[in-house]
Every structure is written in structure tokens, then in C-alpha cells.
Amino acid sequence: MLSAKVPLEELNDDRMVVPTYAKRGLSQAVPRYEIPEDAMPADVAYQLIHDELNLDGNPTLNLATFVTTWMDDEADRLMAETMTKNAIDWDEYPQSVELQDRCVNMLARLYGAPEHHRSVGCATVGSSEAIHLGGLAMKWRWRKAREAAGKDATKPNLVMGANVQVCWEKFARYFDVEPRYVPLSDERFVIGVDEAMALVDEHTIGVVGILGSTYTGEYEPIAALSAALDRLERDLGLDVPIHVDAASGGFVAPFLAPELEWDFRLPRVRSINVSGHKYGLVYPGVGWVLWQDAADLPEELIFEVDYLGGSHANFSLNFSRGASQIVAQYYNLLRLGKSGYKAVMEALSDTARWIASELARRDDIKLVAAGTDLPVVCLALVGSPGFSAFDLSAILRQRGWIVPAYKMAPDAENVEVLRIVVREGLSRDLASELVYDIGAAIDHLAGGRSVEQPASPAASPAPGHRVGTSRVTRAKASPKTRAVC
Numbered sequence: 388m389l390s391a392k393v394p395l396e397e398l399n400d401d402r403m404v405v406p407t408y409a410k411r412g413l414s415q416a417v418p419r420y421e422i423p424e425d426a427m428p429a430d431v432a433y434q435l436i437h438d439e440l441n442l443d444g445n446p447t448l449n450l451a452t453f454v455t456t457w458m459d460d461e462a463d464r465l466m467a468e469t470m471t472k473n474a475i476d477w478d479e480y481p482q483s484v485e486l487q488d489r490c491v492n493m494l495a496r497l498y499g500a501p502e503h504h505r506s507v508g509c510a511t512v513g514s515s516e517a518i519h520l521g522g523l524a525m526k527w528r529w530r531k532a533r534e535a536a537g538k539d540a541t542k543p544n545l546v547m548g549a550n551v552q553v554c555w556e557k558f559a560r561y562f563d564v565e566p567r568y569v570p571l572s573d574e575r576f577v578i579g580v581d582e583a584m585a586l587v588d589e590h591t592i593g594v595v596g597i598l599g600s601t602y603t604g605e606y607e608p609i610a611a612l613s614a615a616l617d618r619l620e621r622d623l624g625l626d627v628p629i630h631v632d633a634a635s636g637g638f639v640a641p642f643l644a645p646e647l648e649w650d651f652r653l654p655r656v657r658s659i660n661v662s663g664h665k666y667g668l669v670y671p672g673v674g675w676v677l678w679q680d681a682a683d684l685p686e687e688l689i690f691e692v693d694y695l696g697g698s699h700a701n702f703s704l705n706f707s708r709g710a711s712q713i714v715a716q717y718y719n720l721l722r723l724g725k726s727g728y729k730a731v732m733e734a735l736s737d738t739a740r741w742i743a744s745e746l747a748r749r750d751d752i753k754l755v756a757a758g759t760d761l762p763v764v765c766l767a768l769v770g771s772p773g774f775s776a777f778d779l780s781a782i783l784r785q786r787g788w789i790v791p792a793y794k795m796a797p798d799a800e801n802v803e804v805l806r807i808v809v810r811e812g813l814s815r816d817l818a819s820e821l822v823y824d825i826g827a828a829i830d831h832l833a834g835g836r837s838v839e840q841p842a843s844p845a846a847s848p849a850p851g852h853r854v855g856t857s858r859v860t861r862a863k864a865s866p867k868t869r870a871v872c
């Protein structure tokens with residue numbers, strides 16, 4: 388979220404935060420955008436902030452996010468104990484680094500890395516950082532190979548579905564790679580294999596396959612992409628790698644669909660990212676990127692950093708970061724094991740499928756995704772009922788449910804959907820309340836009763852771009868709301 392400095396003269400009455408109570412002893416107003424001149428007691432500051440945050444949505448009812456909102460008490464405790472550790476201080480906190488090493492090893496094996504390959508990987512802040520690192524490795528590998536062959540190594544491009552999350556668009560822009568988007572259609576909301584192959588040429592650094600589209604939760608046909616690229620190599624001699632964006636699916640598919648080949652079992656899949664803070668079941672702040680083999684990560688990108696008493700290999704966009712999310716990821720892997728993750732994912736999937744089957748009983752709802760891949764339900768309204776998915780989302784918000792409405796990516800923008808992400812915390816009881824409330828909201832709208840309209844679809848809270856949640860961003864909101872998170 389980009390924040391802007393607001394001219395004080397524009398603030399008028401908004402210049403001060405004026406708590407009505409906070410603490411009986413708090414008698415003065417507190418400046419909103421300036422550092423107060425004087426200190427205040429810790430308990431007063433706590434109460435002020437605590438109260439103000441009540442305006443946030445309820446995380447349990449936030450069905451917009453893929454990000455974990457509940458962990459075991461023991462995980463909370465471990466995270467609190469390690470909050471003070473900086474994961475970059477390798478010499479000072481060698482055991483935290485050891486836990487990262489263990490996680491990378493466990494994930495590489497979970498993703499079918501052959502034992503004779505020296506897979507490498509690292510923790511990141513989330514899938515976005517992981518994707519930037521994965522994208523950079525593809526770009527550098529492509530450039531080196533082109534230069535070694537004495538060929539033009541400018542104008543790299545990356546082929547991906549128009550349904551990619553915004554971080555891919557960011558990667559392309561920040562690192563000067565031409566994004567080549569495979570358009571969607573009203574019938575297909577993921578990448579098309581033939582359509583993708585038509586965009587690949589000798590300047591293509593890689594093809595992205597998404598294991599769990601942000602828009603619908605569907606898995607993209609990664610094995611088919613791989614087979615098509617094999618044929619392309621045979622016919623044209625182009626060796627184009629696949630990066631799998633398994634931000635959400637990386638902790639779902641291995642447990643619910645172990646026979647599905649999307650990972651390092653396919654030799655063409657050279658790198659994978661996954662968000663530990665999504666179905667890895669850790670609070671926000673951890674992702675992972677893995678390369679099938681050390682050779683997939685050009686050594687020029689790795690920095691040997693001398694820092695605080697030791698020299699260590701580093702590949703990241705940032706430097707300091709908290710160790711607690713890495714520790715929490717290790718906790719979950721240890722605590723749940725494979726059978727524990729499987730049980731959680733089965734429960735989530737059952738709930739998602741149950742919600743889908745209940746909603747499917749209504750003839751005014753069309754299911755776009757029914758929890759078959761990720762535990763995500765995506766629904767559209769049938770025909771032209773005289774109200775939109777955005778109206779429905781707004782009514783549900785009045786009940787506390789955060790169920791985002793958005794338009795599909797190009798060229799399927801005329802399809803408007805609502806998406807329900809099932810995570811731990813959405814019990815079957817709550818799910819049946821949700822189904823009831825969706826039905827009641829549709830009946831209410833169909834009865835012609837009005838609902839406060841969002842300003843426009845682009846300004847309504849497309850997940851991943853919570854436009855207009857703060858005073859500053861309300862004023863300066865970017866009109867561009869692309870992918871969802």
C-alpha cells in the first residue's frame with residue numbers, strides 16, 4: 388500500500404485523532420499525521436491503537452484473502468519468542484538459518500526434486516518476492532545462454548496467462564521484461580496451451596504456469612504446457628523453462644492430488660514459488676522459492692555478503708527480515724507432517740465443495756469454480772437480475788462477510804464473479820450461515836431493495852488491491868485493479 392504525505396491545511400478537522408476515552412487520563416487530542424511532541428503512557432498508546440483497529444474487518448469472516456488468519460497457540464508463542472531475531476544475522480542466529488535449510492529441503496522433496504539434483508531455495512517475504520527472484524533467474528539464464536551462443540540477448544519476454552497475479556506484471560515492469568499475456572475467454576479462465584505456444588519465441592525467458600489461479604482457484608495445465616514446450620524444443624530447438632507459481636496450490640495439490648504432475652517431476656519445471664503464509668498455514672510474511680538444480684540459479688545473482696562476523700550466500704530483494712515466520716513454517720511442517728496437512732486440506736476442500744453444492748441449488752447462481760482444485764468457490768449471477776455481483780458483495784459486507792466481487796482478467800472482463808476462499812477458521816457452521824446469508828442477500832436484491840453502490844467496479848475492493856481503505860489511498864487510489872490476492 389502506497390501512502391502519501393497529506394498537506395496539513397487540507398486536513399481541517401482530520402488533523403487530530405480525538406479519542407473519546409482511550410484512558411480516563413488522556414485529555415489531549417493526538418495528531419494524526421505528525422509525530423506528537425510528547426510521550427504518552429504505553430497503556431494509553433496501546434488502547435488508542437487497539438480501539439482504532441476495531442474498524443478493520445474481522446479476519447475470520449474475511450473470505451477474500453488466501454492468507455492465514457489462525458495458528459496454534461504454540462505457534463503464536465514461538466513467533467513471539469523469535470520476533471526479535473533478524474533472519475539475515477546468520478552468525479548470530481545460526482539455528483534459525485538451520486530451520487530455513489530444513490524447510491527448503493522438505494519443500495524440494497515435497498515437490499519431487501530428484502535426489503541426485505542439488506536443489507536450492509530460500510525463504511522470502513511472500514510469493515511476490517519469490518516470483519521476482521524466480522523471474523530474475525530465468526532472465527539471467529536466458530541472457531547468458533544467448534550471449535554464449537553469440538545471439539541477440541535484448542528484448543526478453545515472459546509468457547503467462549492474463550490471469551496472473553499483479554506481482555508478475557510488477558516483475559515484468561521493474562525488470563524490463565516484455566509481458567506476453569495469453570488472453571482468457573468467456574469459457575476459459577486459465578492459460579490456453581496452444582495460445583501460449585503461439586507467443587513463445589527465441590526471446591522467451593520462460594512460461595509461467597499457475598497452480599491455483601487467484602481468480603478462480605483452478606490449476607493451470609502445467610504438464611500439458613511442459614509437453615508442448617518439449618515439442619517446441621524438438622521442432623525449433625528452443626529450450627524454454629517453466630516457472631510454477633504455486634503461491635496457493637503448493638501446499639494443497641501435494642496432499643489432495645499427489646498424482647498430479649506439476650512440479651520438479653517434470654524436468655522442464657525449473658523453479659517454483661509458494662506462499663508459506665497461504666495454505667502453508669503461517670501468518671503473513673513468508674514465501675519460498677526453489678530451483679530444481681543449483682545450475683538454474685545463475686551464480687552472478689548470488690551475493691557473498693560479509694556481515695557481522697561471517698560470509699554467507701544471499702539472494703533476496705531485501706536484507707533484514709523477521710525470523711519468526713520461518714520458524715513458524717518449520718513448526719507447521721513438524722507439527723502437522725504430511726498427514727496433518729492432508730487432513731487440514733481435506734477439511735477445507737470438503738467445506739468448499741459443500742458450499743458450492745448448496746449454492747448450486749439456486750437457479751440464480753452459476754458456479755464458476757466449485758472447490759475442485761483449491762478450496763475456493765467462485766460464483767456468478769445468472770442472466771441480468773438487475774443487480775450486480777458488486778451489490779451482492781456490498782450486502783454481505785453489511786453482515787460482516789468479506790466476499791470480494793471482481794471482473795475476470797482480459798478477455799473475460801464481462802464475467803463478474805464473487806470468490807469465497809475457504810481457510811481454517813471457516814467451520815461448517817459458519818459456512819452454512821454464509822450460504823444462508825448469500826441466499827437472503829440475493830432475495831433482498833431481487834426484491835428491488837436498494838443497496839449502497841460501490842463507486843465503480845474498479846474502485847470496489849478487488850481482492851489484492853484493497854483500494855480506498857485509508858484516508859490517503861481513498862484520495863489517491865489507482866484506478867488500476869488487476870489481479871487479486
Ligand SMILES: Cc1ncc(COP(=O)(O)O)c(C=O)c1O
Nearest residue numbers: 513514515552601634662871872
Ligand atoms: C497465484 C498467486 N501468485 C502470487 C501471489 C502473491 O503472493 P504473496 O501475497 O505471497 O506475495 C498471489 C496472491 O494471492 C497469488 O494468488
